[in-house]
Amino acid sequence: MAKIIAGVGCSHVPAIGVAMDTGITNEEYWKPVFEGFKKSREWMKKQNPDVIFLVYNDHCTAFDARCIPTFALGCGAEFQPADEGWGPRPVPAVKNHQKMASHIAQSLVLNEFDITIMNEMEVDHGLTVPLSVMFGDIKQNDEWPSLVIPLCVNVVQYPAPTGNRCYNLGKAIRRAIESYEEDLNVIIFGTGGMSHQLQYKRAGLINSDWDKRFLDLMTEDPVGASQITHLEYLRETGSEGIEMVMWLIMRGALNENVTEVHRHYHVPASNTAVGHIILENNA
Amino acid sequence: MTEKEYDKIPGTIVFDADKSREGYHLNQFCISLRLQENRDAFNQNEEAYLDAYPMSKEQREAVLTREWNLLLELGGNIYYTSKLAANDGINFQNLAGRMTGMGVDSYREMMLKGGRSIEGNRDKSEWGED
Numbered sequence: 001m002a003k004i005i006a007g008v009g010c011s012h013v014p015a016i017g018v019a020m021d022t023g024i025t026n027e028e029y030w031k032p033v034f035e036g037f038k039k040s041r042e043w044m045k046k047q048n049p050d051v052i053f054l055v056y057n058d059h060c061t062a063f064d065a066r067c068i069p070t071f072a073l074g075c076g077a078e079f080q081p082a083d084e085g086w087g088p089r090p091v092p093a094v095k096n097h098q099k100m101a102s103h104i105a106q107s108l109v110l111n112e113f114d115i116t117i118m119n120e121m122e123v124d125h126g127l128t129v130p131l132s133v134m135f136g137d138i139k140q141n142d143e144w145p146s147l148v149i150p151l152c153v154n155v156v157q158y159p160a161p162t163g164n165r166c167y168n169l170g171k172a173i174r175r176a177i178e179s180y181e182e183d184l185n186v187i188i189f190g191t192g193g194m195s196h197q198l199q200y201k202r203a204g205l206i207n208s209d210w211d212k213r214f215l216d217l218m219t220e221d222p223v224g225a226s227q228i229t230h231l232e233y234l235r236e237t238g239s240e241g242i243e244m245v246m247w248l249i250m251r252g253a254l255n256e257n258v259t260e261v262h263r264h265y266h267v268p269a270s271n272t273a274v275g276h277i278i279l280e281n282n283a
Numbered sequence: 284m285t286e287k288e289y290d291k292i293p294g295t296i297v298f299d300a301d302k303s304r305e306g307y308h309l310n311q312f313c314i315s316l317r318l319q320e321n322r323d324a325f326n327q328n329e330e331a332y333l334d335a336y337p338m339s340k341e342q343r344e345a346v347l348t349r350e351w352n353l354l355l356e357l358g359g360n361i362y363y364t365s366k367l368a369a370n371d372g373i374n375f376q377n378l379a380g381r382m383t384g385m386g387v388d389s390y391r392e393m394m395l396k397g398g399r400s401i402e403g404n405r406d407k408s409e410w411g412e413d
Contacts, residue, residue, distance in 0.1 A: 015374075
């Protein structure tokens with residue numbers, strides 16, 4: 001049977017992708033951001049997952065204002081990196097484990113999570129930046145080391161799904177994955193955050209104390225984290241900090257008891273606090 | 284209109300269903316600039332390009348004059364308006380520098396020093412607003 005072995009929480013700041021694509025990760029500004037992913041890349045090599053279930057949000061790329069699904073599962077064979085206005089990122093197309101994705105789609109709906117099914121979808125930095133930071137540089141004509149099942153969550157138009165809903169969706173995703181009959185190792189990513197506000201007069205808000213508490217809760221008290229209100233996210237972590245509900249999907253798919261094997265936190269990357277955590281399911 | 288619980292957060296516009304409705308054509312215009320051919324057409328003749336998007340007069344004016352904060356007040360969302368900014372060669376951080384009124388350099392400096400503190404920035408009353 002397939003098995004979720006670990007979860008990864010990770011910011012997906014577009015400028016991090018640009019830094020990697022333009023080869024400036026050794027500059028003073030970026031060094032401390034990437035230092036914190038050194039251990040993660042070694043860990044990824046060791047885990048060598050067959051499949052990554054990647055929770056992210058689209059930034060009006062695959063979904064503009066015409067259509068705003070709360071949860072959309074990528075079920076197509078592959079997903080091309082999108083042109084977000086400055087040309088597509090020079091990274092490989094993302095290949096799906098299509099059979100597992102269809103199994104998950106079916107299982108989720110029967111478990112009362114009425115997701116949208118995407119058979120054609122371009123993917124933006126929300127999905128490719130976490131893959132890049134965790135795998136390192138992968139050339140465009142190469143392949144990502146793992147297959148990827150994308151789950152896209154609306155966090156652009158308020159309200160995003162509640163933390164509680166996300167946490168429970170994580171549990172349903174786990175049931176779906178672990179009822180898939182092939183013996184596969186799966187790592188689930190929850191991406192976005194941490195505190196940041198990109199817009200209007202309060203732009204630039206960073207709340208490091210809050211972020212660090214959130215990282216603690218990810219390890220020690222996921223149920224507590226699932227009860228954080230939208231108002232608290234908006235006020236304490238900035239209008240775009242609400243992306244962190246996506247980490248709760250990842251966390252819901254893990255055991256209640258996990259081992260934190262790595263953590264990284266740095267301010268700033270562009271307008272954003274970069275947060276990262278690796279949690280292994282205890283055997 | 285009933286007050287929303289997040290209306291008390293200072294310097295913040297929450298892009299909710301009301302804003303989304305109000306800003307629909309404005310946002311669809313902005314996102315069209317994701318593609319080079321559309322950027323070319325817009326840059327050649329802004330007025331003519333905007334005719335295809337039935338936005339309000341105020342919204343149209345705010346696009347033409349690049350009033351970044353007003354665009355948000357009128358229903359624009361940052362992930363959309365940032366495409367208009369990108370067309371003008373303004374990245375997210377420099378756009379933030381403009382929206383905050385701080386200017387690009389002091390905004391960047393603030394971010395390097397750890398960003399804008401949450402203290403004094405939770406409630407409109409702390410900004411002397413109601």
